[in-house]
Amino acid sequence: MIESDNDELNTNLPEDQETITRVSGMYKDWFLDYASYVILERAVPAIEDGFKPVQRRIMHSMKDLDDGRYNKVANIVGHTMQYHPHGDASIADAMVQIGQKDLLIDTQGNWGNILTGDSAAASRYIEARLSKFALDVVYNPKITEWQASYDGRRKEPVNLPVMFPLLLAQGGEGIAVGLSTKILPHNFIELIDASIKHLKGKRFTILPDFPTAGIADFTNYNDGLRGGRVRIRAKISQLDKNTLVITEIPFGTNTSSLIDSILKANDKGKIKIKKIEDNTAADVEILVHLPAGISPDKTIDALYAFTSCETSVSPLGCVIEDNKPLFIGVSEMLRRSTDNTVQLLKSELEIKLGEFEELWHFASLERIFIENRIYRDIEEEETWEGVIKAIDSGLKPHVKHLKRLVTEDDIVRLTEIRIKRISKFDIDKAQQKIDALDEQIAEVKHHLSHLIDYAIAYFARLKKEYGEGRERKTEIRIFDDVDATKVIIRNTKLYVNRIEGFVGTSLKRDEYVGDCSDIDDIIVFTKSGKMMVTKVDSKTFVGKDIIHVAVFKKKDKRTIYNMIYRDGAKGPTYVKRFAVTAITRDKEYDLTTGAKGSTGLYFSANPNGEAEVVTILLRQVGSIKKLKWDLDFSDILIKGRASKGNLVSKFPVKRIELKEKGVSTLKPRKIWFDDTVRRLNVDGRGELLGEFKGEDRLLIINQSGYVKTILPELTAHFDNDMVVLEKWIPEKPISAIYYEGEKERYYVKRFVIDNENKEEMFISEHDKSHLEIVSTDWLPVAEIVFGKERGKEQKENQHVNLEEFISVKGIKALGNQLTTDKVKHINLLDPLPYEREEDGNDIDDEDLDIDDLNQDSEPTLF
Numbered sequence: 037m038i039e040s041d042n043d044e045l046n047t048n049l050p051e052d053q054e055t056i057t058r059v060s061g062m063y064k065d066w067f068l069d070y071a072s073y074v075i076l077e078r079a080v081p082a083i084e085d086g087f088k089p090v091q092r093r094i095m096h097s098m099k100d101l102d103d104g105r106y107n108k109v110a111n112i113v114g115h116t117m118q119y120h121p122h123g124d125a126s127i128a129d130a131m132v133q134i135g136q137k138d139l140l141i142d143t144q145g146n147w148g149n150i151l152t153g154d155s156a157a158a159s160r161y162i163e164a165r166l167s168k169f170a171l172d173v174v175y176n177p178k179i180t181e182w183q184a185s186y187d188g189r190r191k192e193p194v195n196l197p198v199m200f201p202l203l204l205a206q207g208g209e210g211i212a213v214g215l216s217t218k219i220l221p222h223n224f225i226e227l228i229d230a231s232i233k234h235l236k237g238k239r240f241t242i243l244p245d246f247p248t249a250g251i252a253d254f255t256n257y258n259d260g261l262r263g264g265r266v267r268i269r270a271k272i273s274q275l276d277k278n279t280l281v282i283t284e285i286p287f288g289t290n291t292s293s294l295i296d297s298i299l300k301a302n303d304k305g306k307i308k309i310k311k312i313e314d315n316t317a318a319d320v321e322i323l324v325h326l327p328a329g330i331s332p333d334k335t336i337d338a339l340y341a342f343t344s345c346e347t348s349v350s351p352l353g354c355v356i357e358d359n360k361p362l363f364i365g366v367s368e369m370l371r372r373s374t375d376n377t378v379q380l381l382k383s384e385l386e387i388k389l390g391e392f393e394e395l396w397h398f399a400s401l402e403r404i405f406i407e408n409r410i411y412r413d414i415e416e417e418e419t420w421e422g423v424i425k426a427i428d429s430g431l432k433p434h435v436k437h438l439k440r441l442v443t444e445d446d447i448v449r450l451t452e453i454r455i456k457r458i459s460k461f462d463i464d465k466a467q468q469k470i471d472a473l474d475e476q477i478a479e480v481k482h483h484l485s486h487l488i489d490y491a492i493a494y495f496a497r498l499k500k501e502y503g504e505g506r507e508r509k510t511e512i513r514i515f516d517d518v519d520a521t522k523v524i525i526r527n528t529k530l531y532v533n534r535i536e537g538f539v540g541t542s543l544k545r546d547e548y549v550g551d552c553s554d555i556d557d558i559i560v561f562t563k564s565g566k567m568m569v570t571k572v573d574s575k576t577f578v579g580k581d582i583i584h585v586a587v588f589k590k591k592d593k594r595t596i597y598n599m600i601y602r603d604g605a606k607g608p609t610y611v612k613r614f615a616v617t618a619i620t621r622d623k624e625y626d627l628t629t630g631a632k633g634s635t636g637l638y639f640s641a642n643p644n645g646e647a648e649v650v651t652i653l654l655r656q657v658g659s660i661k662k663l664k665w666d667l668d669f670s671d672i673l674i675k676g677r678a679s680k681g682n683l684v685s686k687f688p689v690k691r692i693e694l695k696e697k698g699v700s701t702l703k704p705r706k707i708w709f710d711d712t713v714r715r716l717n718v719d720g721r722g723e724l725l726g727e728f729k730g731e732d733r734l735l736i737i738n739q740s741g742y743v744k745t746i747l748p749e750l751t752a753h754f755d756n757d758m759v760v761l762e763k764w765i766p767e768k769p770i771s772a773i774y775y776e777g778e779k780e781r782y783y784v785k786r787f788v789i790d791n792e793n794k795e796e797m798f799i800s801e802h803d804k805s806h807l808e809i810v811s812t813d814w815l816p817v818a819e820i821v822f823g824k825e826r827g828k829e830q831k832e833n834q835h836v837n838l839e840e841f842i843s844v845k846g847i848k849a850l851g852n853q854l855t856t857d858k859v860k861h862i863n864l865l866d867p868l869p870y871e872r873e874e875d876g877n878d879i880d881d882e883d884l885d886i887d888d889l890n891q892d893s894e895p896t897l898f
Contacts, residue, residue, distance in 0.1 A: 086204075144162065203355070207220050207221035221245060268346070270346070334523050405431070521589070524553040559588035561639060607634070651692065706728075745793075786838065815869075
């Protein structure tokens with residue numbers, strides 16, 4: 037039974053009856069105390085030094101134990117427990133996290149692997165010591181504010197005097213009561229550069245840099261504030277036509293979790309893979325083997341869409357300042373850290389100046405005391421007071437140049453000088469010491485008067501001493517959104533019952549339509565002229581007498597529907613052509629005028645805008661003279677789906693026959709390459725590559741000496757070492773000058789691609805071989821700049837017409853030797869003029885899904 041804080045509630049109650057206890061006050065006080073404790077003492081780092089309490093106590097303990105040698109982590113953890121009122125497991129885990137960031141702790145043993153997710157060995161098996169960087173920037177007991185430890189037995193730092201934006205370099209994450217923090221890690225060198233810019237009054241921008249590398253889009257980073265979002269992708273490349281290789285992974289994942297997500301996506305049928313190999317050691321290497329016939333480019337996009345190969349991180353900048361949580365952006369964190377570093381440097385200089393001045397003061401007193409033999413004045417004094425007074429009197433004539441008054445403590449120190457030191461006193465050396473101290477004092481005063489310049493030099497020194505090997509790991513790129521419906525593997529079969537009006541994946545006894553996925557939409561047309569788009573399901577009623585069903589592609593302007601319908605039960609017949617680009621799901625649309633009894637007479641779906649020719653046959657009614665004629669759909673303009681259409685006949689139509697299959701009425705499309713996202717597009721972004729028909733291809737040449745052609749699929753991926761991307765003209769030669777590693781000479785070759793479906797290497801495979809220049813001009817010209825050879829005159833630059841120099845040969849030919857002289861470098865000049873008849877094709881900026889090219893669709897006749 038709990039005693040109540042209200043005695044009136046306990047009066048006149050039997051002994052065996054429980055009392056009523058008011059706990060509202062307890063909740064109010066205890067919960068707030070607990071929440072404050074978790075926020076301030078456990079989860080959120082302080083802005084002054086970037087440490088949470090457990091991290092600060094670990095670093096303090098390591099300094100206590102530091103003797104330059106490694107200490108067992110278990111020993112460090114035990115020592116930290118003198119300051120930290122929690123268990124050893126939490127301390128050990130926090131220490132491993134610091135050690136894995138490879139900045140403050142020099143580790144030895146198995147500390148785990150952030151790439152694979154392997155945990156560290158037990159703390160009794162691993163060792164640690166402070167890194168040189170930590171000893172340089174984290175500690176200075178003279179400018180450290182101290183407080184009693186939790187049990188009052190020892191002193192611990194309130195904050196460590198960290199003179200570096202450590203919180204931004206390491207990042208930090210924590211979940212408290214009612215709030216959380218997630219500060220992403222940033223690049224060491226970029227932080228120093230930003231600090232220097234801030235000190236110079238310049239603007240700066242800092243972006244995260246992750247230890248797992250990867251590719252990141254920081255468009256919506258929002259300076260690390262609440263509401264920001266960072267998209268991070270694994271680095272995936274194509275090893276060969278059936279293998280992908282993942283070499284870098286997103287922050288917050290590891291190879292195990294990444295592989296698990298890929299396997300789950302494969303099990304769900306969203307992607308299709310053959311097997312996965314994890315060869316990760318010091319570097320990530322995950323091989324994803326694909327079945328035959330699966331597109332590597334589409335699989336890369338599918339990995340981004342359905343697995344942990346793309347993750348999203350939401351930063352939240354929350355720190356502790358003056359024992360209160362503070363929400364600020366990373367730019368402000370850097371400014372405050374840099375300004376704090378300046379103040380710490382100032383305090384350090386002021387302390388150093390005081391120490392130097394104190395040394396100078398006593399060195400000067402010592403010289404006066406010995407040089408003027410003042411120590412002899414105390415020989416006859418019998419009392420201590422007399423000794424002090426005698427020395428003070430002896431010093432007075434000589435201390436006018438001193439920087440402060442002589443105190444009794446100074447005189448006491450003089451009396452402690454040993455006779456041996458007095459007897460060996462060297463006036464010249466004493467003066468040299470004083471002069472050296474004068475120089476040091478002047479230097480410190482100069483630094484104090486030029487504090488910003490001193491701070492800039494300090495940061496520059498840190499960058500020079502510790503910046504090597506800390507270059508940016510994460511590639512900054514703007515991502516193009518992946519359309520999941522275009523890259524998902526269609527692993528489900530779609531069926532239709534045309535008469536009853538059902539579509540779905542469970543109607544296995546009915547007509548097979550095609551493959552689909554569980555995230556697809558399907559479009560359905562019925563004989564009555566109705567249209568509906570609905571999501572794939574096991575069984576869905578859409579309307580009786582279905583005439584066409586297919587997977588629906590949003591914003592598809594290339595698929596054109598040709599339709600002839602009767603308006604009403606006895607009305608005229610109309611023809612229309614239209615595209616369906618966007619609709620409301622599960623809404624029924626009427627493609628006729630809506631008159632009762634309207635019905636479709638002819639329908640065809642044409643994925644590339646084909647326009648066929650049909651024969652119209654009328655019924656013999658009255659004195660109709662013309663009962664049969666041809667209708668060419670290419671004469672019908674493409675309009676909106678709600679349009680009425682063109683009149684075919686006022687008289688009853690007997691039947692419609694397909695006379696001739698049509699060709700596409702859509703014009704070649706323009707394709708651009710956006711170098712920012714390194715993707716193709718039809719939206720006018722980036723560099724125009726040309727106008728493409730269905731059979732046209734792209735030419736790709738890489739710096740590594742590989743050449744290939746591909747269809748211009750919007751899902752295609754491009755390597756970073758790509759040097760040529762253009763529309764491929766099969767008869768146009770490719771000219772290249774390369775250095776042949778084995779022969780140690782430059783060679784020229786010209787070739788055309790014979791096998792458009794094969795990636796081939798056109799330089800030799802020797803380790804030292806490399807591509808110098810490559811050109812797709814008809815008449816390229818190169819300039820050779822010769823090197824100076826000892827004992828010979830400098831040879832003038834030579835221009836070489838590559839078309840005259842060598843004829844077109846096979847892609848595997850060695851080529852002709854360019855020169856035997858020493859070459860400094862080779863330049864590609866403007867080509868010679870060349871006239872060629874171009875294909876005269878009009879262009880249109882319409883969207884196109886390359887996967888839909890050259891597909892046939894049979895019309896529906898009634």
